[in-house]
Amino acid sequence: MKWKIENVLDNKWEQEIAVFLFAFTLFAVKNDWIIFRSFQAVLPGIVYFLMLYSHSQFNRFFVLPILFKQHKVVLYILLTGVIAFAYSIALHQVVVHWISESSSLAKFSHQMSYPYQLASVVGNMLCVLGPIAFLKFYSQHKKQSEETLLLNKMQLNSLRSQLNPHFLFNTFNTLYGISLEYPERTPDLIMKVSQLMRYQLESNDRQYVTLADEIAFIDSYIQLEKERVGYRCEIVYDCQIDDAYLYKISPMLLIGFVENAFKHGAGTIESCYVRIAISVKDSKLHLHIVNSIPKKKKEVVSTKIGLKNTRERLDLLYPNHTLDLREQDQTYTVxxxxELKKSAHCAC
Structure with a gap:
């Protein structure tokens, strides 16, 4: 079995082994174990380290919860000091009566003093608790991130399940309006609608599609609207993209704004207009839509899902986006x- 860093960060037992080896390595380097050539010389050092390590684990499992669970900082500091002092006394006895006689780990007089033992106890505790605290923080942060991603995914699936029937509802309303005025064009328009529906179904289970596919979808929708209201409404569409296949985007993210512009801007017999501009440069997408607002508004059938849905998706997927919606002087502006993400060779 390969021992990878990812395994250590995710596996509890491998974390324990890694922390033990880390503390033991520091202890061995500090005491220059390379000079020992026999197990009998090393054994006292192992016992000495295990005593230090047992103190660190005792503090971790029995004293540290007082700080983290009960939030008693003063009590934790007092207990830590008392226990460390008690361990240093025990270590001093071990060093004086055994290690100094059977090993060269205590070569100097200061290494047999109480302050030196106390410093060793505290130093080893920090070497053990430090990595453990880091690993615990990493684990909690990763768990929180996974829970956030799962929640976002559930919210996105819910939003998209709402968007599908919403778009279908509006598209068939458009098709119905055209069939009343131009029944001979209905078969071709049904084919266009079927293409829109196919894209919608194919992208339903995908988190991202290429920007090229999304723009083609918007193009088809605008062409459908031109068939419906182009004879009485000024429709301007400008698309400037450096490379549409270079980027990916959440499917049907922009269509809500386009739909809304035609629904309210072209739903009148007065002079009206819908102007749409989409540009992408250096991964930055800019959508600018201006549509007229009739002086005498007629009742427009609306489920009130489209824009609300789109705004929630933007908040989830593109938290750093900017969206400005303004209504003034019989004009509505989006x-x-x-910031778009790059597509991995168009495999979204």
Whole structure:
């Protein structure tokens, strides 16, 4: 079995082994164990280290919870000091009566003093508790991140399940309106609608699609609207993208704003317009939509899901986006800016 860093960070027992080896290595280097050539000379050092390590583990499992669970800082400090002092006394006896006689670990007089033993106890405790605290923080942070990602995924799935029937509802309303005025064009338009539906279904289980696919979808929708209201409504569409296959985007993320512009901007017999501009440069997408607002508004059938849905998805997927919605002087403006992710060879 390969021992990888990822395993140590995720496996409890491998974490314990790694921390033990880390503390033991520091202890061995500190005492220059390379000079020992027999097990009898090393054995006292092993016993000495195990005593230091047992103190660190005792503090970890029995004293540290007083700080983390009961939040009693003063009590923790007092107990830590008392226990460390007691261990240093025990270690002093072991060093004086055994290690100094059978090993060269205590070569100098200061190594047999109480302050030296106390410093060894505290130093080893920090060497053990430090990595353990780091690993615990990493584990909690990773767990929290995974829970956040899972929650976001559930929210996105819920939003997209709402968006599918919403888009279907609006598209068939458009198709119905065209069939009443131009029944001879209905078969071709049904084919266009089927293409839109196919894209919707194919992208339903994908978190991202290429920007090229999403733009093609928007193009088709705008063409459908031109068939419906192009004879009485000024429709301007400008798309400037450096490389649409270079980026990926959440499917059907922009269509809500486009739908809304046609629903409210072209739903009148008055002079009306819908102007849409999409540009992408250096991974930054800019969507700018301006549509007219009729002086005499007629009742527009709306499920009130589209824009709310889109805004929630933007908050989840692109938290650093900027969205400005303004209504003034019979004009409604959408200005959206967000940072796109690069596609991995179009495999989204």
């Amino acid at each position: 200005d959206l800016k967000l």
